[in-house]
Amino acid sequence: MADSGGPARKSYKAEHISNSQVLQGDHSSINVHGLSPNQNAQLGALFGALDDQIADTALTASERTDATKQAGELEAAVTQQGTPDVGRMRKVLTWFNDHVPALAGAVLSIVVNPIVGQLVRAGGDLLVQEFKEHFGEDPGK
Incomplete structure (x- = not known):
């Protein structure tokens, strides 16, 4: 079959996910309460870029599946209802x-992104303190 020239198709399998938002499709968008439409679009672009980096990194099929699952976990952790x-x-x-260190920087860049920091700060002082304990810096700075 000839290539139609359209976007490459991605296939995802999600299992055992609860208390999370799930997005599906090529034109899915994130809509997190408390963020502007522009910030939601930027956040969606960050996760889309991570998906692209996973796709472009030399990984075994198993590693790619696991990395995609972990990227979904990150997205769910950031965008879950309530606070991150x-x-x-x-x-x-x-x-x-531990498993794909070549992509750890891309993941960290999402975690310390100012938009994620805004969501963490909106969760209150205890969540900010937890973030500092885990990542060694103020959220989003």
């Missing part, structure tokens, strides 16, 4: 450090 799950964000970063 900082502990879950740390677990994802640790996973990338």
Whole structure:
């Protein structure tokens, strides 16, 4: 079959996910309460860029599947209803450090992004303190 010239198709499998938003499709968008439409679009672009980096990195099929799952975990941790799950964000970063260190910087750049920091700060002083304990700096600075 000839290539139609359209966007490459991505296939994702999500299992055992709860208390999270799930996005599907080529034109899905993130809509996090408390962010402007522009910030939501920027946040969606960050996760889209991470997906692209995973696709472009030399990984085995198993590593790519696991990395994609972890990227979904990060997105769910950041965008979950209420406040971000900082502990879950740390677990994802640790996973990338341990299993696909070439992408750990890309993950960290999302974690310390000012938009994510805004969401963390909106969660209150305890969440900010937890973020500092896990990542060693103020959220989004």
